[in-house]
């Protein structure tokens with residue numbers, strides 16, 4: 074071996090087997106090949122589809138796309154768990170039918186109190202503390218509280234194939250972002266540990282906040298400042314990223330406008346939809362229901378070129394913590 | 396030379412002279428040494444002040460901190476230049492005293508029309524187009540329009556010492572952010588070329604925006620949604636970054652709360668203030684004036700441990716384009 078070759082061999086990065094599957098939890102029924110072809114294309118220097126790394130921006134819905142959302146949004150379970158714990162310490166806080174229903178875990182009675190009742194329950198856990206303290210509260214809950222039917226912690230109910238995909242995209246120079254109808258500080262509490270997504274790459278529904286010059290913190294004061302859903306998703310992206318992403322992944326009609334925005338740019342783009350088809354291993358739902366309705370986006374996916382991922386057929390594993 | 400040493404020598408990164416001055420436009424009258432000591436401390440692995448790279452977040456005011464702001468905010472010159480050009484094409488657009496004063500460049504008469512008049516002038520150039528088209532408009536203007544007294548383009552009036560500092564911080568693993576009372580999309584138009592700061596690391600005052608399903612863009616619809624000044628700065632930081640930064644640099648009382656927030660965290664932090672002391676080379680102003688008033692923050696800087704940078708004494712060069 075010449076000295077030249079020896080040096081090259083010693084200096085080379087650790088060789089990665091060229092054919093290692095970067096997405097082992099994906100069974101190739103169409104989506105995986107399209108994802109890999111898109112990534113290969115935008116990363117091929119000199120290629121017609123090349124996109125510089127800083128513009129390889131990928132946005133992901135959270136509920137139903139990165140983790141489960143049944144039988145209710147996990148953020149509601151968080152609020153209810155907190156309310157129950159507070160009520161055990163001091164039952165006198167249950168001053169309304171909504172709070173009583175929430176503390177009893179009676180989702181039907183809570184629903185009967187309408188949106189005002191729901192917000193009242195949510196604000197018990199979401200207001201009157203700093204954004205930092207709230208993130209810590211959400212983090213603790215996500216990693217310790219247990220989901221009512223799966224027996225896993227909520228943090229274990231992130232989707233293994235999606236966590237793999239996030240890492241695969243980052244390995245290929247992408248930045249990965251969450252764009253969620255869920256609360257931004259709630260998701261920031263666990264997104265870095267769960268998904269490798271830092272707080273500043275989370276966009277979500279925002280409560281009102283105020284600077285508190287005494288505690289020197291930004292306090293959550295209750296109420297809602299931005300609903301980051303439907304047409305709010307492109308608005309939130311424009312506010313926080315300021316550049317049109319090139320890849321979007323959602324699971325419901327709430328992601329329609331985000332998918333439409335991302336796949337209407339001038340350069341290459343890819344839109345994807347998780348289709349919840351697996352009642353045996355997860356939950357099966359699409360056109361009807363109280364959460365994650367996928368109807369118009371399912372009808373129009375083919376026309377837009379959006380890739381619909383059949384969970385039952387394409388994901389060999391569902392949850393990260395299985 | 397043994398083969399082992401030879402390999403090490405060939406594989407080593409290009410050696411950087413250890414004593415090269417990373418901030419050549421800074422004369423050391425105190426501030427430079429404090430900046431370097433802080434950076435050395437937070438980057439020293441195993442040291443008591445070590446901060447992991449993802450949390451080395453540095454926030455900068457823009458007007459008067461990263462570029463000049465006299466005799467008026469540059470964004471106002473942008474609005475006036477646009478209004479003049481539009482009025483030359485079609486004088487019938489000048490339907491109010493404010494618009495007439497603006498197109499004539501009569502800042503005094505414009506000021507007499509109050510905040511409503513000012514907003515009317517600004518909205519001519521800031522509404523009715525997509526965020527992407529607006530950013531392109533701002534970029535073109537910043538690199539071609541010429542400042543009334545310096546003879547430089549506005550993009551050339553960024554501060555060379557601050558551009559150096561941004562690069563020095565990034566070389567040491569920091570992320571660099573703008574937190575400005577100026578318009579977020581205006582700054583995003585030129586911040587990447589001027590400062591190396593990408594659009595998603597710009598926080599600023601925001602106009603209202605809406606998703607337009609026909610053009611598939613996010614449109615600027617006029618009005619103001621967030622004033623990112625004073626107590627709005629920590630609020631904007633909490634909204635967009637979601638984590639308390641460790642370094643803040645401002646130049647006026649509008650940065651007081653941001654400085655207070657950043658330097659009140661649990662770990663190491665550094666607050667800095669540009670003091671405009673150089674009437675000969677730039678502009679001299681602090682406690683009085685219509686722009687960039689530095690009064691309370693100057694009085695309280697010592698008590699907070701904030702470093703006041705004396706521009707005349709500490710900057711050997713002022714503008715990047717000199």
Ligand SMILES: [Ca+2]
Pocket residue numbers: 134135136137138323324325327365
């Ligand atoms: Ca969803």
Ligand SMILES: [Ca+2]
Pocket residue numbers: 456457458459460645646647649687
């Ligand atoms: Ca300023």
